[in-house]
Amino acid sequence: MPLQNRVTPTGHLEAVPARGAWTGNRGIIHNERREVVAQWRSKAWITCLLSFRGRRRPVFSPHTWSELFFLDEATAFSAGHRPCAYCCRPRYREFKEAWCRANPGLVDSPRPLATQIDACLHAERVGPGRSKLTWRECFEALPAGTFILVDGAPCLLWGGQVLPWSHEGYGQALPVPGDGEEVEVLTPTSIVAMFRAGCRPQVHETAT
Numbered sequence: 001m002p003l004q005n006r007v008t009p010t011g012h013l014e015a016v017p018a019r020g021a022w023t024g025n026r027g028i029i030h031n032e033r034r035e036v037v038a039q040w041r042s043k044a045w046i047t048c049l050l051s052f053r054g055r056r057r058p059v060f061s062p063h064t065w066s067e068l069f070f071l072d073e074a075t076a077f078s079a080g081h082r083p084c085a086y087c088c089r090p091r092y093r094e095f096k097e098a099w100c101r102a103n104p105g106l107v108d109s110p111r112p113l114a115t116q117i118d119a120c121l122h123a124e125r126v127g128p129g130r131s132k133l134t135w136r137e138c139f140e141a142l143p144a145g146t147f148i149l150v151d152g153a154p155c156l157l158w159g160g161q162v163l164p165w166s167h168e169g170y171g172q173a174l175p176v177p178g179d180g181e182e183v184e185v186l187t188p189t190s191i192v193a194m195f196r197a198g199c200r201p202q203v204h205e206t207a208t
Helices: 073-079 089-102 114-125 191-198
Strands: 022-025 046-048 068-070 133-140 147-150 153-158 161-166 180-186
Touching: 022 073, 073 147, 073 153, 089 114, 089 147, 089 191, 114 191, 147 161
Parallel strands: none
Antiparallel strands: 022 046, 022 068, 133 180, 147 153, 147 180, 153 161
16 A cells, blocks of 8 residues: 655645655654654655665654655645755755745845745745645746646646646646736745746656
8 A cells, every 4th residue: 555655736645656756754754553643743844865875765664754755846846845955965055045046035144044944934835724825826927837726736837838737747738827817826935936036846757
């Protein structure tokens, strides 16, 4: 049986066979029976490489962090994760520089700690009752890499198209909203600002 560790763009965890291009974690959120018992235990929601220095271990091992999996980096960003500063050091540096440049008013220091960025992201991704926090914006103001909700389902904006998401990849493009139409946005505001400034996430091959 698949474990409940596949992450959706809304940040929810589901049990499906698909694995994805990235792993990551939110702390230890499983019990000794490998059941998810919390949505997070840390504000450091990170995205990690699937393979790093040949290290291997059973997924959801006892008393250690819970491995989560993402279709692509765009999905991870939408859920509110950021690159790991250890196994993804070059990408983390790119992310931090782009994030700080796009969001100068969110932190006091020009070189914030990862914990400061994590606190900002946590405030943007978690709403009342620990629900996914969403926000509204005109469709034409949103950059590529952003996730929106269309009829309650997550869709990626990429290449001028609206692409429905699944754990296996992206489906046929949907009609593009009209000029001035507001949409519900899943990707945190500071990450959308980063995309708007020119940063681009990795996306699954079905999007291209």
